Amino acid sequence: MKEFDLIGRYFADGGHQRKDVIIGIGDDCAVTSLAPNQQLAITTDTLISGVHFLEDTPARSVAYKAVAVNLSDLAAMGAEPAWISLSLSLPEFNDAWLEEFAAGLYELTQYYSVQLIGGDTVKGPLSLTITAQGFIPPNNALTRSAAKPGDWIYATGSLGDAGAGLDILQGKLNADFTQRDFLVNKHLFPSPRVAAGTAIRRIANACIDVSDGLVADLQHILRASKCGAMVHVDKLPLSEALVSCVGREQAIQYALTAGDDYELLFTVNEEHKGILETSLSSTNVKATCIGQITGQANKLELKLNDVPFAVPEKGGYLHEF
Amino acid sequence: MKEFDLIGRYFADGGHQRKDVIIGIGDDCAVTSLAPNQQLAITTDTLISGVHFLEDTPARSVAYKAVAVNLSDLAAMGAEPAWISLSLSLPEFNDAWLEEFAAGLYELTQYYSVQLIGGDTVKGPLSLTITAQGFIPPNNALTRSAAKPGDWIYATGSLGDAGAGLDILQGKLNADFTQRDFLVNKHLFPSPRVAAGTAIRRIANACIDVSDGLVADLQHILRASKCGAMVHVDKLPLSEALVSCVGREQAIQYALTAGDDYELLFTVNEEHKGILETSLSSTNVKATCIGQITGQANKLELKLNDVPFAVPEKGGYLHEF
Numbered sequence: 340m341k342e343f344d345l346i347g348r349y350f351a352d353g354g355h356q357r358k359d360v361i362i363g364i365g366d367d368c369a370v371t372s373l374a375p376n377q378q379l380a381i382t383t384d385t386l387i388s389g390v391h392f393l394e395d396t397p398a399r400s401v402a403y404k405a406v407a408v409n410l411s412d413l414a415a416m417g418a419e420p421a422w423i424s425l426s427l428s429l430p431e432f433n434d435a436w437l438e439e440f441a442a443g444l445y446e447l448t449q450y451y452s453v454q455l456i457g458g459d460t461v462k463g464p465l466s467l468t469i470t471a472q473g474f475i476p477p478n479n480a481l482t483r484s485a486a487k488p489g490d491w492i493y494a495t496g497s498l499g500d501a502g503a504g505l506d507i508l509q510g511k512l513n514a515d516f517t518q519r520d521f522l523v524n525k526h527l528f529p530s531p532r533v534a535a536g537t538a539i540r541r542i543a544n545a546c547i548d549v550s551d552g553l554v555a556d557l558q559h560i561l562r563a564s565k566c567g568a569m570v571h572v573d574k575l576p577l578s579e580a581l582v583s584c585v586g587r588e589q590a591i592q593y594a595l596t597a598g599d600d601y602e603l604l605f606t607v608n609e610e611h612k613g614i615l616e617t618s619l620s621s622t623n624v625k626a627t628c629i630g631q632i633t634g635q636a637n638k639l640e641l642k643l644n645d646v647p648f649a650v651p652e653k654g655g656y657l658h659e660f
Numbered sequence: 661m662k663e664f665d666l667i668g669r670y671f672a673d674g675g676h677q678r679k680d681v682i683i684g685i686g687d688d689c690a691v692t693s694l695a696p697n698q699q700l701a702i703t704t705d706t707l708i709s710g711v712h713f714l715e716d717t718p719a720r721s722v723a724y725k726a727v728a729v730n731l732s733d734l735a736a737m738g739a740e741p742a743w744i745s746l747s748l749s750l751p752e753f754n755d756a757w758l759e760e761f762a763a764g765l766y767e768l769t770q771y772y773s774v775q776l777i778g779g780d781t782v783k784g785p786l787s788l789t790i791t792a793q794g795f796i797p798p799n800n801a802l803t804r805s806a807a808k809p810g811d812w813i814y815a816t817g818s819l820g821d822a823g824a825g826l827d828i829l830q831g832k833l834n835a836d837f838t839q840r841d842f843l844v845n846k847h848l849f850p851s852p853r854v855a856a857g858t859a860i861r862r863i864a865n866a867c868i869d870v871s872d873g874l875v876a877d878l879q880h881i882l883r884a885s886k887c888g889a890m891v892h893v894d895k896l897p898l899s900e901a902l903v904s905c906v907g908r909e910q911a912i913q914y915a916l917t918a919g920d921d922y923e924l925l926f927t928v929n930e931e932h933k934g935i936l937e938t939s940l941s942s943t944n945v946k947a948t949c950i951g952q953i954t955g956q957a958n959k960l961e962l963k964l965n966d967v968p969f970a971v972p973e974k975g976g977y978l979h980e981f
Contacts, residue, residue, distance in 0.1 A: 361699060362801060365884070367736040367868060368701040368794075370801045373694045378682060380689040381777060383745040383791060387784035415688040424704040426789045456702060459789070463708035468747045468780070468789040470704060473689075480683060480691045547688060563686070 346432065346460035349441040350425065353455040354448045360422065360456055369456035371422060377474040380418035384408045388465035393508060398436045400527035401467070402443030407531045408550065409471035410451060411601040414536030415548035417481040418473035420451050425458035426468040451533055481539070481546035481605065486564035488634040490544050490606035493615070493626040495532050497578040498553055499590055500525035502597020514584045521580040529601040534622035539605060542615055546605035552596045554651060556604055558639060567638035570630035572648050591643075596651045606632055666753065667781035670762040671746065674776040675769045681743065681777055690777035692743060698795040701739035705729045709786035714829060719757045721848035722788070723764030729871065730792035731772060731852035732922040736869035738802040738861030739794035741772050741854060746779035747789040772854055802860070802867035802926065807885035809955040811865050811927035814936070814947040816853050818899040819874055820911055821846035823918020835905045842901040850922040855943035860926060863936055867926035873919045875972060879960060881925070888959035891951035893969050912964075917972045927953055 353363045362370040373379060386405050388394050406423065413420045425444070429437075448455060453471075504526030506512035507519055514522060532548070539546070545564055547556050553575075561568055575594045582590045603626075607615055619626055633640075641648040674684045683691040694700060707726050709715050727744065734741045746765070750758075769776060774792075825847030827833035828840055835843060853869070860867070866881045874896075882889055896915045903911045924947075928936055940947055954961075962969040 361798075362803065366801075366803050366805075367733040368703040368739060368801075370737065370796060371700045371702065372798070373700060375696065379692045379694060379700075381692065381743070381745060381791075381793075382689040383747050383779050383789075385747040385749060385780045385782050385784075385789065387749060387782055390782060390784050412688040416691065418689060422702070424702060424791055426704050426706040428706060428708060428787065458704050459706045461706050461708055461711060463706075463711050463787060464785045466749065466784060466787065468704075468706065470702075470745055470791040472702075475691060477682075477693070480687075480689075482683065482687050484687075 346427065346429065346437060349437045350455055354445040355452050355454050357421065357452065357454045360454050363454065363456050371456065374474065376476060378477055380413055380416045380473045380475050380480065381470065382409055382412035383468060383470045384412065385466060385468040396527070398439035399443035402440045403446055403528050405467050405469050406444055406447040407529045407601060409469045410447065410531035410533055411548040411550070413471055413473040414531050414533045415481065415546050415603060416475060417479055417536050417540030417546065418475040419537055420453045420471060420473040420533060422454055422456045422472045423448065424456060424470045427458065428461050428463035428466045430463065430465055479540045481543055483545055483547050483560050483563035486545035486560050486566050486606040486632045487608060488566055488632050490608050490632040491612055491628050492568060492570065492604070492606050492630040492632060493628055494549070494553070494576055494602050494604050495535050495624050495626045496602040497576045497581070498549065498600050498602060499593030499597050500578050500581050501529060501599035502593045503581050503584060505599070512585065518580045518584040521578065522584065526599060529599065531601055532603045532624055535603055535619060535624040535626070538618045538622050539615065542611045542618055543605040543607050546603055549600045549602045549604050550598055552598045553604065554595050554639065560604070560606070561637050561639060565636045567633040567635035567640070568630055569633055569640045569642065572641050572643045574627065574629045576627040592651060667748065667750065667758060670758045671776055675766040676773050676775050678742065678773065678775045681775050684775065684777050692777065695795065697797060699798055701734055701737045701794045701796050701801065702791065703730055703733035704789060704791045705733065706787060706789040717848070719760035720764035723761045724767055724849050726788050726790050727765060727768040728850045728852045728922060730790045731768065731854055732869040732871070734792055734794040735852050735854045735857030736802065736867050736924060737796060738800055738857050738867065739796040740858055741774045741792060741794040743775055743777045743793045744769065745777060745791045748779065748781050749784035749787045750781070751784065751786055800861045802864055804866055804868050804881050804884035807866035807881050807887050807927040807953045808929060809887055809953050811929050811953040812933055812949050813889060813891065813925070813927050813951045813953060814949055815870070815874070815897055815923050815925050816856050816945050816947045817921070817923045818897045818902065819870065819921050819923060820914030820918050821899050821902050822850060822920035823914045824902055824905060826920070833906065839901045839905040842899065843905065847920060850920065852922055853924045853945055856924055856940060856945040856947070859939045859943050860936065863932045863939055864926040864928050867924055870921045870923045870925050871919055873917045874925065875916050875960065877925055881927070882958050882960060886957045888954035888956035888961070889951055890954055890961045890963065893962050893964045895948065895950045897948040913972060
């Protein structure tokens, strides 16, 4: 047996076992079944060493983050995750690395009852592609194109932390131990907002996950929905760690432009605003109202304490470090 | 808009439009629906430049082959293809290359009414991962583990052509124009046996597609089914082009060990042997009986004109050129 057949052994059982997986890893295809009255949400994301993560990123984080990024896409659609496939390209066989990688992979899949149903292991530059699938009731998908003028704009969690964590890892930013621990962790082990995504699917209009940065991702919603937006940057949810590390002004810039936070950015009409808090209360995730959708197509306006604030040029930093 | 956002435009409409695709390319996820009484077959395959295809392979072939390899996995399960996702990693933006690539991708998807429903385009070493999905009625999947002693072993089409085509491209093998045209074409543009796969799904027991080479892939069936096999190498389906190019003896070696043919290798019990030909007649694909499954676990025996024939050492050449 060749080394690259051996790699499959680290993932042989697929982790959590689901009843809707008829055939898992090991044949030409996996075979699964879908509950009646469910539709399928499908997403694919690739992470490449040196492009999407630093070359010395621990294996556990590489795997964890690849799963998180994909589950985050499902969450942004309001879907409940079910199955993932993994394609892993590795330059060499490294037992310790693979063990750590498999552990990182199964951390999130176990937590969310997701089964690894197949994939491919090949020799090549370090990169991985995950395809994730989940369920969603018909007509419940949260799209980018469903924002309406007057909708309130919300973001879950806090923004900018992952970007600051990356800068700390790259030596561009100094932080004390507590800040470093929090911010770097947000970069290496992002939390996909799965529970929040399903909780808001009958409440929110448009939704996207913040992968490229708030400005860039909000603009995706605006383009798809042919709307504009007014965002009050003094309302942006900022973590104590980020503000104490870089100061409030710089924290706002991180929150507007840095990617990889994997928070949900969504819009809710006036009528549903009241039940949003109730719906999210069971998920332990807080959502903050940061602005409002307007009628002017593609026009993004920012204000700080009601004074116009410049929209940062750099919208999203992916593929750029 | 960044260059790598632009790439998505080459695939923006997803080609063939299917009614079961509710949301296609452009949101966080695709959303699809599954007909009642169907299960889902899912497969993922990655092709890396310099590992799975030569670095100077035309873009049209890179895309065509990546789709073919994935549809072949669906065919080997007996599934009817429906949707694919593409993750494409490219070192640079090249308009002509991308146009050719998109044309190659859509050739097979149009033919098989498959829709591209999403994916990812990233900057990195040239590689692509496709996840393909198809439908299969419950309990109809053709697995590797269902071979039974006494089953007849069949292969579709002809074997060894793609391997010879690769050797011609690499200058390891000489061929006249007609041979070269046929064999290189089999390497660059393999035909997934989609119609044959669905035609045999109530007839065959075990099935696999020949990607690693006949010996290697038959051994996958034997391991999974805990059986042995006797193959008559004088019965192997060989193309005229291959035999005239390398002679009969060498052609048998190609047929046994070279990969990338993407023919189906399957087993049929005595009772179903009669209806196999009728079932395949509408598909324009011929299947040849090359041997029989035996009761001795993992034991592969070869014979040439009823005389024992050595099992070649090299079982499959993937990751090795």
